[in-house]
Amino acid sequence: MKKYDVIIIGGGPAGLTAGIYTSRAGLKSLLVERGMFGGQIVNATLIENYPGFPDGISGYELGSRMHQQAVKFGLEVTTAEMTDITQTQPYEVSTTEGNFEATTIIIAAGSEYRKLDVPGEERLSGHGVSYCATCDGFLFRGRDVAVVGGGNTAITDALELSQHASKVYVIHRRDQLRAGEILRQRAFAQPKLEFIWNSVVEEAQGEEMLSGLKLRDVKTGRQSTLEVAGAFIATGFMPNSQRFFNLLEIDDAGHIVTDEVMATSAPGIFAAGDIRRSSARQIASAVGDGVTAATAAFKYIQETG
Numbered sequence: 001m002k003k004y005d006v007i008i009i010g011g012g013p014a015g016l017t018a019g020i021y022t023s024r025a026g027l028k029s030l031l032v033e034r035g036m037f038g039g040q041i042v043n044a045t046l047i048e049n050y051p052g053f054p055d056g057i058s059g060y061e062l063g064s065r066m067h068q069q070a071v072k073f074g075l076e077v078t079t080a081e082m083t084d085i086t087q088t089q090p091y092e093v094s095t096t097e098g099n100f101e102a103t104t105i106i107i108a109a110g111s112e113y114r115k116l117d118v119p120g121e122e123r124l125s126g127h128g129v130s131y132c133a134t135c136d137g138f139l140f141r142g143r144d145v146a147v148v149g150g151g152n153t154a155i156t157d158a159l160e161l162s163q164h165a166s167k168v169y170v171i172h173r174r175d176q177l178r179a180g181e182i183l184r185q186r187a188f189a190q191p192k193l194e195f196i197w198n199s200v201v202e203e204a205q206g207e208e209m210l211s212g213l214k215l216r217d218v219k220t221g222r223q224s225t226l227e228v229a230g231a232f233i234a235t236g237f238m239p240n241s242q243r244f245f246n247l248l249e250i251d252d253a254g255h256i257v258t259d260e261v262m263a264t265s266a267p268g269i270f271a272a273g274d275i276r277r278s279s280a281r282q283i284a285s286a287v288g289d290g291v292t293a294a295t296a297a298f299k300y301i302q303e304t305g
Contacts, residue, residue, distance in 0.1 A: 004030045006297050007093050007102035009082050010240075012039025013283050014273030015108035016066040017290030018297075019075035022106075025298045030102075031070070032095055034081045038063015039110050040237070041283060043134045045160060050283050062283075082109075085247055089268060103305075104268040104297040107244065107256065108290065111237035111274040111281075116148065120204035121233075128210025133157035133232050137164045145230035146171055146213060148201055154234035155179040155187045161232065162192040169226060171196045173218055196226070204231060239275045251277050262293035268300055 006022050008015045011033030022029040036042050044059030053062075071077060080097035085105065093100050113131040115121060121129055130136040133147070137160055145165045147158040150172035156179075161168045170187070175197045177184050187193055196215065203214035205225070212227040239254045249257040249265035255277040262270040272289035274281050279289065 001092070001099055001101050002030075003090075003101040004028045004076075005102070005301055006030075006104045006106060006294075007032065007091075007100055008106045008108060009093075010039065010108035010110050010273070010275075011035075011037040011067070011077065012108060012110045012273060012286065013041060013063075013066060014110070014286040014290040014293075015039075015106070016063075016070045017287045018106045018108060018272060018294040019070040019077075019290075020066075020073055021291055021294035022297060023070065023073040023075045025294070027298060027301065029074070030076045030078065030100060032078055032080050032082050032093070034079070036063070037067040037077070043132050044156075045134050047283065082243065084243075087247060087266075091268070103301055104270070106262075106290075106293045106297060107248075107264070107269065107271040107275060108273045108286075108293075109240040109243075109275050111239045113233065114236045114238050116201055116233055116235065118201055118203055120206065120210075124204050124206055124210045127208060128206060128229060129204055129231050129233065131233050133160050133234075136230070136232075137161050140165050140230040142166050143229040144169070144227065145232065146226060146228045147232045147234055148172075149234035149236070150174060150177045150179065151234070151236065152179045152183055153236075155183040157232050157234050158193055159183070159186055159190060162190050165192065165230070168193050169196055169228065170194070171199050171201060171213070171215065171226075173198065173200050201231070237274065237281070241275055253277075255279070260292075261296040262289060263296060268297075268304070270296055 005027035008031040041059035042063045046056045048056040080095040084094040086092040141164045144167040146169040199215045205212045256271040258276045270293040272293040273286040
C-alpha cells in the first residue's frame with residue numbers, strides 16, 4: 001500500500017491550495033478528486049471577486065491554473081471516489097482506484113447543489129430542470145426560463161441567462177434579494193428579468209420535458225402555474241460530508257466542525273473550504289483555509305513524528 005504524509009480529499013480551490021503548500025513543504029502528498037480539478041468554480045463564466053484579476057477570470061481557467069501549479073510543485077493527483085477512511089492511525093483511505101495510507105488527511109470535499117426536493121424535479125433533471133446556467137443556458141435561446149433563488153449565484157445565473165432567454169423569471173421566497181449590491185443593481189436594470197416575490201416552487205410539471213412550475217405564495221397561500229421551458233435551481237449548496245459522519249464531529253447543517261487551524265475532532269485530520277463550519281464559501285476564503293490546513297498538517301507531522 002502506497003504511503004503518504006498527507007492525503008487531500010477534494011480538488012477545488014481549498015484542496016489544490018493545500019496541495020501546493022504541502023508539496024512545497026516537502027510532504028509526500030496525494031490529492032483525490034472524483035470530478036474536475038477546480039471543483040464548482042469551473043462552472044463559473046466570470047469570477048470578478050478573486051484578488052489579482054481586475055478584469056475577472058473564468059472559473060475553468062482559474063481552476064486549471066491552480067491544478068497546474070500544484071502538480072508543478074510535486075503534488076500527486078488521482079481521479080477517484082473516496083469510499084472510506086479508517087478510524088485509527090495511520091489512516092487508510094479507500095478509493096475506487098485503490099487504498100492508500102496517510103499520516104494526515106485534509107478534507108476539502110466541498111459542496112453540491114441543493115435541490116428543492118419537490119415532485120418532478122428529479123424526473124425532469126436534464127430535461128428542463130438544471131443546476132448550472134453556464135452549462136445549459138444556451139439550450140434555452142429565445143425561450144422563457146426561471147431561476148429559483150435570490151442570492152449571488154441565483155442573480156449571476158439570471159443575468160447570464162438573460163443573454164440567451166427571451167424572459168427570465170426570478171422566483172424568491174422573500175420580498176428582497178440576498179445578492180450583493182452590485183448584482184442587485186445589474187439585475188434590476190436588466191429588462192428581461194421579472195421578479196416573483198414571496199413564492200416557492202411546489203412542483204416541476206411536464207411529461208418528457210419541463211412545461212412549467214407550480215408556485216405557492218408564502219404569504220397568501222395562493223397557487224399558480226408559471227409556464228417556462230427551463231428552471232435553474234440556485235438555492236445554495238450542501239456540504240459533501242455524509243462520508244465523514246461516523247468519523248468526525250458534524251454540525252446540524254452537515255458542516256465539519258474545525259478549530260482556528262482547521263483541525264477536526266480526529267487527530268491529524270483537517271478540513272478546509274465549503275465543507276467546514278463557518279466557511280464564507282468564497283474562493284478567496286477557501287484558498288486561505290487550504291493554506292492554514294496545510295501548515296497545520298505540516299506542524300502536526302513534525303510534532304508527532
